[in-house]
Amino acid sequence: MAARRAGTFRRRFGVALGAAALAAGSLAGCGQSGTGGGTPEIRIGLLFPTTGGMASLGTDQSNGVKLVLEWANAHGGVSGTKIKIFEGDSQSNPGVAATVAQRMIDQNQVQVIVGSYASGIAQAIAPVAQRNRVVLWEVGAVAPTVAQAGDRYFVRTVGASTTYAAADLDFLDGFLAAKLGKPIDQIRVAIAHEDGPFGTSVGQALVAQGKAKNLNVVAQEAYPETSADLTPVVLRLKATNPDVLLISPLVASTPLFWQAARTQNFNVKAIIGSAGFSSSTFVKKFGAKGVEGVYDVEPPAVAHMNSANLTADAKQLLDELRTQFTSTFGHDCLVHCGDGLGGGYILVKDVLPRAVAAGAVTGDSIRAAAAKTDIAAGGTPQGFGAKFSDSGENERARSVIMQWQNGALVVVYPKELAMADPVYPMPTWDQR
Amino acid sequence: MQLASAAASGIALGAIYALVAAGLNLIFGVVKIINFAQGAMLTVALYGVYLLDTHLGINPYLTLPVVVVAMGALGYVVHIGLIDRVLGKERASQLLITFGLAMALKNACLAVFGADHLSVTVAFGSRVVDLGGVRVTVASLIALGGAALTMAFLYGFLHRTRAGTAIRAVAQQPDSARLAGINARQMYALAFAIGTALAGVAAVLMSPIYAIEPDIGDAFGVMAFIVVILGGLGSVFGAAATALLIGVAQSVFATMINVQMSTAFVFLVFIVLMIVRPNGLFGRTTRVA
Numbered sequence: 241m242a243a244r245r246a247g248t249f250r251r252r253f254g255v256a257l258g259a260a261a262l263a264a265g266s267l268a269g270c271g272q273s274g275t276g277g278g279t280p281e282i283r284i285g286l287l288f289p290t291t292g293g294m295a296s297l298g299t300d301q302s303n304g305v306k307l308v309l310e311w312a313n314a315h316g317g318v319s320g321t322k323i324k325i326f327e328g329d330s331q332s333n334p335g336v337a338a339t340v341a342q343r344m345i346d347q348n349q350v351q352v353i354v355g356s357y358a359s360g361i362a363q364a365i366a367p368v369a370q371r372n373r374v375v376l377w378e379v380g381a382v383a384p385t386v387a388q389a390g391d392r393y394f395v396r397t398v399g400a401s402t403t404y405a406a407a408d409l410d411f412l413d414g415f416l417a418a419k420l421g422k423p424i425d426q427i428r429v430a431i432a433h434e435d436g437p438f439g440t441s442v443g444q445a446l447v448a449q450g451k452a453k454n455l456n457v458v459a460q461e462a463y464p465e466t467s468a469d470l471t472p473v474v475l476r477l478k479a480t481n482p483d484v485l486l487i488s489p490l491v492a493s494t495p496l497f498w499q500a501a502r503t504q505n506f507n508v509k510a511i512i513g514s515a516g517f518s519s520s521t522f523v524k525k526f527g528a529k530g531v532e533g534v535y536d537v538e539p540p541a542v543a544h545m546n547s548a549n550l551t552a553d554a555k556q557l558l559d560e561l562r563t564q565f566t567s568t569f570g571h572d573c574l575v576h577c578g579d580g581l582g583g584g585y586i587l588v589k590d591v592l593p594r595a596v597a598a599g600a601v602t603g604d605s606i607r608a609a610a611a612k613t614d615i616a617a618g619g620t621p622q623g624f625g626a627k628f629s630d631s632g633e634n635e636r637a638r639s640v641i642m643q644w645q646n647g648a649l650v651v652v653y654p655k656e657l658a659m660a661d662p663v664y665p666m667p668t669w670d671q672r
Numbered sequence: 673m674q675l676a677s678a679a680a681s682g683i684a685l686g687a688i689y690a691l692v693a694a695g696l697n698l699i700f701g702v703v704k705i706i707n708f709a710q711g712a713m714l715t716v717a718l719y720g721v722y723l724l725d726t727h728l729g730i731n732p733y734l735t736l737p738v739v740v741v742a743m744g745a746l747g748y749v750v751h752i753g754l755i756d757r758v759l760g761k762e763r764a765s766q767l768l769i770t771f772g773l774a775m776a777l778k779n780a781c782l783a784v785f786g787a788d789h790l791s792v793t794v795a796f797g798s799r800v801v802d803l804g805g806v807r808v809t810v811a812s813l814i815a816l817g818g819a820a821l822t823m824a825f826l827y828g829f830l831h832r833t834r835a836g837t838a839i840r841a842v843a844q845q846p847d848s849a850r851l852a853g854i855n856a857r858q859m860y861a862l863a864f865a866i867g868t869a870l871a872g873v874a875a876v877l878m879s880p881i882y883a884i885e886p887d888i889g890d891a892f893g894v895m896a897f898i899v900v901i902l903g904g905l906g907s908v909f910g911a912a913a914t915a916l917l918i919g920v921a922q923s924v925f926a927t928m929i930n931v932q933m934s935t936a937f938v939f940l941v942f943i944v945l946m947i948v949r950p951n952g953l954f955g956r957t958t959r960v961a
Binding site for chain 2: 290291292293294295296299435461462463464466467468469471472473475476479491492495496499500502503504505519521524525
């Protein structure tokens with residue numbers, strides 16, 4: 241009896257071992273040659289700063305992408321092929337980002353890396369991806385200098401910093417000029433930004449594009465994001481008596497700047513911020529009244545964006561996932577989560593199906609598939625379309641103007657995505 | 673008026689630097705250990721204030737006794753458990769153990785609280801006081817007053833109490849102090865505990881001003897080192913005066929000349945002064961008070 245049981249065990253063990261060997265062979269093949277010929281999965285690495293100084297918004301962006309990938313799997317995968325997700329943490333550190341990217345490629349055999357939230361982080365990942373012929377699918381970093389010229393494995397779904405400047409100037413021209421009662425070239429504009437790749441690129445884009453409109457820039461202040469006190473920046477800006485302030489900080493410096501502006505009674509008719517000004521930390525710190533009327537320029541905070549003008553597919557995904565995001569993570573899906581949803585959507589709904597149809601999912605097939613993307617405005621959850629240039633930039637990406645109204649960051653410009661009309665003028669500090 | 677506002681903002685910033693540097697200075701002056709974990713202790717204390725404020729509804733300023741006692745206890749445990757074991761060993765071991773402790777504390781904060789920028793709010797703290805056109809927040813004035821009181825308390829403790837006198841004796845002549853019957857190991861532990869408790873005082877006073885996140889101790893920790901070295905290692909008032917000077921110089925330079933270069937300016941001055949006055953601005957080294 242015991243001998244028979246032992247024989248049965250040996251047979252079962254042998255069958256299991258054989259099955260495991262076959263499965264291992266199948267997975268190994270997938271890793272080496274990508275998906276194709278019936279291999280079972282597409283391997284996608286998510287590489288964002290989920291710890292460290294950039295983690296609060298980096299985590300939002302990562303979660304946005306992940307929701308879309310999981311949504312795709314729940315709806316049958318990409319043309320029947322399931323997605324396997326590998327999550328990495330760049331720890332808000334470019335050096336770590338490069339190491340983790342290489343590890344994802346070597347050990348997890350990812351075919352595409354989706355990242356990176358910050359320009360400095362993306363700059364470290366891009367050469368690793370290029371060297372290994374893996375696509376860096378960038379959904380968040382906006383500095384124009386992220387990838388080397390000629391890097392054909394870089395694709396960016398979100399608009400570069402030039403789109404921030406374009407949206408700012410469009411809003412100045414199309415709305416604020418009339419409210420201020422001045423033509424755009426007579427509006428006194430002050431520009432301030434953190435001095436990293438993000439803030440600097442936005443500042444430079446504003447100056448460059450502003451020249452074409454004879455923008456009257458009365459101050460341009462760069463400051464370190466890690467400053468312990470931003471009173472000097474406020475004092476310098478206040479001395480130039482601007483009508484409008486365009487400011488691009490990250491998360492850490494935003495509360496310090498706003499408190500310093502309040503202390504020094506620095507009032508302007510309109511302030512258009514970005515990044516830190518759209519974070520939930522900003523409204524938590526100062527309350528709804530404290531931030532009322534502050535504008536923000538970025539891709540849309542999709543939780544408060546009008547989805548009625550989107551295509552049926554984009555609208556369905558946005559309406560479902562922005563609700564799911566809020567219930568899962570306890571706060572609204574604002575700008576950076578929206579970047580994740582939008583970038584993930586273009587990847588799984590448009591590009592990967594073509595790559596799978598081509599026979600093998602590789603860096604080259606993904607890039608070739610991205611070159612054929614042609615989504616009209618309204619065709620993605622962020623409201624803009626998608627068409628990638630030779631350098632991988634989404635030529636149809638746009639930034640929009642939002643405004644804090646009653647504690648919510650609401651899209652107010654342009655009209656087709658707006659949830660509310662822009663309110664002008666911004667309350668003075670005495671009125672807050 | 674712009675210059676006066678810049679100077680006032682610099683004084684407020686200097687008060688914060690002085691508070692953070694005070695504990696570091698005491699620990700170096702007595703225990704003779706360069707404590708890289710002081711910034712991380714500040715971070716831990718800030719999260720302590722946050723917990724007491726958000727979970728128990730205690731006004732951040734009223735958390736002072738709890739935070740100070742808790743940080744003092746933490747400092748005592750850290751000294752007995754870690755620092756005491758490497759005191760007689762080479763300097764590299766001491767540096768690495770405090771560096772390791774800093775990393776452990778920072779990452780523990782990250783694991784427990786996440787990376788979000790948290791904040792505590794004191795309604796009257798953000799109110800603005802107009803002093804003849806120079807505007808400062810109530811929170812900054814409280815930090816300045818708190819820093820002055822803390823320095824006075826520290827000086828009084830070191831000069832007017834038996835424990836303080838024993839600490840100074842151990843700092844200046846450890847062997848002679850032992851011969852006089854002072855338990856030097858206990859005094860080291862006490863100094864480390866008080867130094868860590870001072871990080872708690874700094875945390876309480878700066879909590880309404882700064883967002884709380886795992887890296888917040890880094891920048892203040894580095895500036896505290898500059899303050900301590902320039903002020904004369906172990907000199908309480910030297911460090912406090914230096915902290916105010918650095919705060920004002922940094923703020924005025926940033927306002928009148930260039931914001932981006934202001935930190936570089938402070939470090940440049942630091943390098944020059946280290947060459948010209950290697951014993952610090954006030955020429956005192958490794959004495960307590």
